[in-house]
Amino acid sequence: MTDTIFAPATAAGRAAVGVVRLSGPRAGRAVETLAGALPAPRMASLRTLKGADGEAIDQALVLWFEGPASYTGEDCAEFHVHGGPAVMAGLFEALAGLGLRLAEPGEFTRRAFENGKLDLAQAEGVADLIEAETDAQRRQALDQVGGALGQAQARWRDALIEALAMFEAAVDFPDEEVPADVAARAQPVLSGLIGELEHALAQVRRGERVREGFKIALVGAPNAGKSTILNALAGREAAIVTATAGTTRDIIEVPMRLAGYKVLLADMAGLRETHDEIEAEGVRRAKAWAGQADLRIWVVDGASEGTALPPAELHPHDLCVINKADLRSGAETGHALVEARSLGINPIRISALKVGDVAALGEALEQRVVDALSGAEPPMATRLRHRELLSEALERLRRATELQDELELAAEDVRLAGRALDRITGRIHPEDVLDRVFSSFCIGK
Ligand SMILES: Nc1nc2c(ncn2[C@@H]2O[C@H](COP(=O)(O)OP(=O)(O)OP(=O)(O)O)[C@@H](O)[C@H]2O)c(=O)[nH]1
Ligand SMILES: [Mg+2]
Numbered sequence: 001m002t003d004t005i006f007a008p009a010t011a012a013g014r015a016a017v018g019v020v021r022l023s024g025p026r027a028g029r030a031v032e033t034l035a036g037a038l039p040a041p042r043m044a045s046l047r048t049l050k051g052a053d054g055e056a057i058d059q060a061l062v063l064w065f066e067g068p069a070s071y072t073g074e075d076c077a078e079f080h081v082h083g084g085p086a087v088m089a090g091l092f093e094a095l096a097g098l099g100l101r102l103a104e105p106g107e108f109t110r111r112a113f114e115n116g117k118l119d120l121a122q123a124e125g126v127a128d129l130i131e132a133e134t135d136a137q138r139r140q141a142l143d144q145v146g147g148a149l150g151q152a153q154a155r156w157r158d159a160l161i162e163a164l165a166m167f168e169a170a171v172d173f174p175d176e177e178v179p180a181d182v183a184a185r186a187q188p189v190l191s192g193l194i195g196e197l198e199h200a201l202a203q204v205r206r207g208e209r210v211r212e213g214f215k216i217a218l219v220g221a222p223n224a225g226k227s228t229i230l231n232a233l234a235g236r237e238a239a240i241v242t243a244t245a246g247t248t249r250d251i252i253e254v255p256m257r258l259a260g261y262k263v264l265l266a267d268m269a270g271l272r273e274t275h276d277e278i279e280a281e282g283v284r285r286a287k288a289w290a291g292q293a294d295l296r297i298w299v300v301d302g303a304s305e306g307t308a309l310p311p312a313e314l315h316p317h318d319l320c321v322i323n324k325a326d327l328r329s330g331a332e333t334g335h336a337l338v339e340a341r342s343l344g345i346n347p348i349r350i351s352a353l354k355v356g357d358v359a360a361l362g363e364a365l366e367q368r369v370v371d372a373l374s375g376a377e378p379p380m381a382t383r384l385r386h387r388e389l390l391s392e393a394l395e396r397l398r399r400a401t402e403l404q405d406e407l408e409l410a411a412e413d414v415r416l417a418g419r420a421l422d423r424i425t426g427r428i429h430p431e432d433v434l435d436r437v438f439s440s441f442c443i444g445k
Pocket of ligand 2: 227228247248
């Protein structure tokens with residue numbers, strides 16, 4: 001028999017109310033033992049919960065959800081008790097005494113998935129919704145919980161089956177009345193599907209950025225004022241600022257919210273050749289972080305008399321900030337203007353010490369984030385797992401279109417593309433994939 005599980009559904013600590021949920025075949029018995037007769041399904045009922053010794057644990061609202069009409073599809077119950085540690089501990093002890101066990105992270109949602117209440121992409125959406133810190137993350141996750149990806153997958157699947165039927169007809173009845181060009185007729189179906197998958201894939205990166213945060217790197221020579229700019233944008237002294245070149249060594253990531261999106265702004269070591277072992281490691285890390293960031297801000301010390309060399313990681317869509325505009329401008333300003341413009345970048349001149357200048361930089365960043373992440377429609381595919389499976393399906397379909405004359409091989413590729421798409425929603429689900437998806441949940445979900 002399946003275990004009956006329980007878990008706190010609310011965060012640990014003191015709160016007005018603490019919710020404990022149960023799921024499994026013995027949930028009903030547990031409610032009866034602790035709270036008396038089962039309440040009517042879905043109707044809150046005020047009860048005194050009593051432990052094995054007959055002593056009251058707390059007064060609670062009790063809810064009963066008879067399977068399969070419940071979150072997990074099993075018999076489920078909820079106890080809404082006073083949210084203090086002793087009450088919760090007393091209730092857990094009583095439930096464990098009845099042979100129930102504490103749930104693993106994500107176990108309720110995993111049971112919901114296994115009982116067909118939601119598909120794997122929806123389950124991932126549930127986890128994202130709980131993790132959501134910004135409006136954009138919430139909207140995207142809610143779309144996924146609503147089954148947007150699953151609906152698209154069902155549509156893609158229908159098209160695949162249609163194409164497959166044509167291939168198979170051509171293979172099975174080569175000489176009969178099936179028209180000779182039947183395989184050719186599968187082509188428009190396949191190319192339509194390829195177009196849709198390409199479109200979904202093009203959006204995944206945006207989805208991943210919304211989930212994980214848009215990464216912005218402050219790069220440039222030592223002493224340019226990167227740490228000063230980070231602190232000014234973050235509104236706190238996150239990084240050490242000194243007049244000594246080579247102050248910052250570690251990557252300092254500051255999470256921020258810009259225009260409703262999650263952003264990770266990172267300060268790092270100034271880029272230069274150095275024999276200092278620690279600083280050299282800092283420079284190596286800085287280059288790696290900057291290289292994979294979504295946007296780089298090349299910070300230049302506008303008051304310096306040195307030469308300005310743009311970092312190798314700089315892209316034409318990046319930003320250039322010529323800092324220290326409150327001081328007399330040095331030769332480096334001119335160099336930076338030329339270098340930046342040759343990359344197609346129009347530099348912004350600021351003083352990190354002026355509130356208005358920093359605010360203007362913040363607005364420029366906000367605009368970049370909005371341009372990169374907002375779109376007419378929210379992305380359906382939002383994580384690496386989706387990206388890999390979509391790419392695999394796309395690759396198979398492209399091969400199938402190239403194998404026109406070898407119908408059986410083409411049909412096999414179409415079949416394998418279908419299998420990759422099925423794995424998105426978990427129709428075919430290797431155990432380890434499920435373990436990975438559900439272990440990222442919190443306890444009680
Ligand atoms: N006058 C003036 N000084 C600035 C400005 N921005 C930074 N500074 C000063 O420049 C020096 C270096 O600033 P940091 O922010 O530590 O520079 P950094 O780029 O982080 O330097 P490293 O960590 O060594 O790579 C400090 O003394 C700052 O006070 C500015 O806009 N105007
Ligand atoms: Mg610094």
